[in-house]
Amino acid sequence: xxxxxxxxxxxxxxxxxxxxxxxxxxxxxxxxxxxxxxxxxxxxxxxxxxxxxxxxxxxxxxxxxxxxxxxxxxxxxxxxxxxxxxxxxxxxxxxxxxxxxxxxxxxxxxxxxxxxxxxxxxxxxxxxxxxxxxxxxxxxxxxxxxxxxxxxxxxxxxxxxxxxxxxxxxxxxxxxxxxxxxxxxxxxxxxxxxxxxxxxxxxxxxxxxxxxxxxxxxxxxxxxxxxxxxxxxxxxxxxxxxxxxxxxxxxxxxxxxxxxxxxxxxxxxxxxxxxxxxxxxxxxxxxxxxxxxxxxxxxxxxxxxxxxxxxxxxxxxxxxxxxxxxxxxxxxxxxxxxxxxxxxxxxxxxxxxxxxxxxxxxxxxxxxxxxxxxxxxxxxxxxxxxxxxxxxxxxxxxxxxxxxxxxxxxxxxxxxxxxxxxxxxxxxxxxxxxxxxxxxxxx
Numbered sequence: 001x002x003x004x005x006x007x008x009x010x011x012x013x014x015x016x017x018x019x020x021x022x023x024x025x026x027x028x029x030x031x032x033x034x035x036x037x038x039x040x041x042x043x044x045x046x047x048x049x050x051x052x053x054x055x056x057x058x059x060x061x062x063x064x065x066x067x068x069x070x071x072x073x074x075x076x077x078x079x080x081x082x083x084x085x086x087x088x089x090x091x092x093x094x095x096x097x098x099x100x101x102x103x104x105x106x107x108x109x110x111x112x113x114x115x116x117x118x119x120x121x122x123x124x125x126x127x128x129x130x131x132x133x134x135x136x137x138x139x140x141x142x143x144x145x146x147x148x149x150x151x152x153x154x155x156x157x158x159x160x161x162x163x164x165x166x167x168x169x170x171x172x173x174x175x176x177x178x179x180x181x182x183x184x185x186x187x188x189x190x191x192x193x194x195x196x197x198x199x200x201x202x203x204x205x206x207x208x209x210x211x212x213x214x215x216x217x218x219x220x221x222x223x224x225x226x227x228x229x230x231x232x233x234x235x236x237x238x239x240x241x242x243x244x245x246x247x248x249x250x251x252x253x254x255x256x257x258x259x260x261x262x263x264x265x266x267x268x269x270x271x272x273x274x275x276x277x278x279x280x281x282x283x284x285x286x287x288x289x290x291x292x293x294x295x296x297x298x299x300x301x302x303x304x305x306x307x308x309x310x311x312x313x314x315x316x317x318x319x320x321x322x323x324x325x326x327x328x329x330x331x332x333x334x335x336x337x338x339x340x341x342x343x344x345x346x347x348x349x350x351x352x353x354x355x356x357x358x359x360x361x362x363x364x365x366x367x368x369x370x371x372x373x374x375x376x377x378x379x380x381x382x383x384x385x386x387x388x389x390x391x392x393x394x395x396x397x398x399x400x401x402x403x404x405x406x407x408x409x410x411x412x413x414x415x416x417x418x419x420x421x422x423x424x425x426x427x428x429x430x431x432x433x434x435x436x437x438x439x440x441x442x443x
Contacts, residue, residue, distance in 0.1 A: 002322040005089050007221035008233060009102065009178045014162055014212060015171020017219075029101035032179045033071075036108045039173070041165050042067070045111065047422035049118035061254055063111050066246060071107040073303060074242035078103030080311045081238060088318070099235065105175070106182035106239045113157025115419035116426040117364030124368040125151040125415065133372065136380050136411060144408045146190035147206045148415065154186055156419050158205050162212045164416055167400050171212070181220045181233040184213070185240055188229035197327040198240075199232045208412055223324030231324025241310045244331040245303055248340050248347075249273075253299045255351040256292070263291040265346065270298035272339050273305055302336075309334035367430045368418060374433045376414045380407060393433070 011028040013019065036042055045063035061069070082099025086092060115121035129137065129148040137145045147155070162172040162180065181187075186204035194201055205213040210228060217224075223231035252269060255261040274297075275281055285301075288294045313330045320326040331340060351357070378386065378393035379402055386394060394402050401417040404410035421429065431437035 001223070002319075003221050003223060003231070003234065003324065005085065005092050005094075007219070008181070008235075009092075009094060009098065010176065010220050012177045012219060013171065013174045014177065014180060014216060015169055015174045027098060027101060028176050029098060029105055029179060032173075032175045033101060033105040033108060035173050035175065036105060036112070036161070039165055041112050041160055041420070042108070044420070044422050047424050048111075048114060048116060049121075049423055061250060063114060066250070067108055067111050069250060070110060070239075070242045070246045071104045073245050073307065074107035074239055075100040075104035076307050077238040077242055077310060077314075078235065080307070081235075081314050084311070084315050084318075102176075102178050102182050103235050103238045103242070105179045106235065107242050109157060109161055109179075109183055110185075110239055110243055111153070111157070113155070113160050113419065114153040115156070116368065116421050116423045117361060119153075120361040120364050121368055121419075122151055122153050124365040125372065125419065127365065128369045128372045132369070133376060136376060136407075140408055141207075143189055143191040143207045146203075147208075148411065150190050150203065151415065151419075152186075152190070152202050152204075153419075154184075155190070155203055155205050155209075156415070158183065158213060159209050159412075159416070160420070163209065164400070164420070177216050177219045178233075178235075180216045181222065182235040182239055184217075184233060185236055187213070187217060187222060187232060187236075188225075189227075192226065192229055198329050199327060200229075206412065208409060225324070232326075234321045237314065237321060237326070237330050238310075241330040244329060244340075245306050245310070248331075248343050249299050249302055249306070251347050251351060252343050253295055255347065256295050260350045260354060261346065263295070265350075266295050267298065269339065269343050269346065270295065270302050273336050274298045274301035276305065276336075306331070306334060306336050306340075309336055364423075364426075367426050370430050370434060371418050371421075371426065372414065375418060376411065379404070379410045379414045 013028075042064070045067055048063040079096045079100035082094070082096035085099060086094060086096060115125060117124070126149060129151065133148065137148060158180070160172070161175060161183070165172045166174070184204045186199055186202045188200060188203050189205060189207065189210065190203040192200070192203070214228065217230045220233060222233060225231060249270070252261060252266060256263065256266040271281070285294065285297050288297055310330045313333045314321070317326050317330070317333075331337065374393055375397060378390040379397065381390055383394070397413070397417055401413040402410075404413045418426070428437065432439065
């Protein structure tokens, strides 16, 4: 049975379901975007790694600038696909801009749950619980255990926007069901086996957040696929595509600016997308006299062409998407997929695996592992049984993270606290807890 757009674009707010919403010039989806952009969690992304950890350059992207760029691309994708949806669904009282705003808000939050030091930070937390922290998980159910053994930034993101921010509110930011569902790339719990299906590669919510996630999924009418598992919201494919477009193209631009990718390499890879067969280089491009300016121009034009191609894939796949049967990412099916695969290969060899990046990522393992080794025992141990040093560490941790009612919730408090840190704060806290630095001093 196909999903219904009347439900998929629900303006109900998590935690405020009974309140009536008035549609005005500033729509509910725009309000969601504003709530996210003004949040402390979003601001912290300015000091979280995108590709280059703790970079000395003020040019390269952080998680903050990356998220803004993804939101921009997502808005374009949402508006163009929204125009198509409005034509297909004539009874739907929506404008194309509404779809753009839903996707833009979901994109803005797509990395908000990522821990310090990029994706290696996720791996570091997983590694610690698998290798050193398993003893804390012995009494947990399988779903609770897997929340830590497979720690996931996407699930942490859902937790952050629905629980950890604005803790005095049930529902956290109290975002619309439509935006929360579009945010959910992996609408399933942690204990289900992974598969090659695009929505089943990872998990999207922790056991502690199941009630909130299922309320949203059922509220917008996602197709149920199993125990706590659902199909993707159709607009989640556009959020994913916006991210894929940005990190493929933009990482290459950053790599060129930092000297990891030559101009000739960047030009050849980007020009094949910016000026596909049948289109010659524009006069505007030929007038640019700097290599960096040329790469910026090619990046912008390439993103525009990929957006158009992704929209066509969405249209062609619309029936399967609406039935909950589509299980591929849109970018891999667009006509520029071969060029993007080539970009990904050179990015792996020349950007992601360079010594400077790998050294700091390795240090991130030590930093996050070290923090977990201090914070987890302090929060997991009942207050009456804590050692003197555990008591001090528990007092350092903000109260919202240290007052879980159960061992599972106290352990979540530890990962909530550490994953929410910026790169710089994590490094500073590591030094202080291990006696390498005191407040107000530096070594």
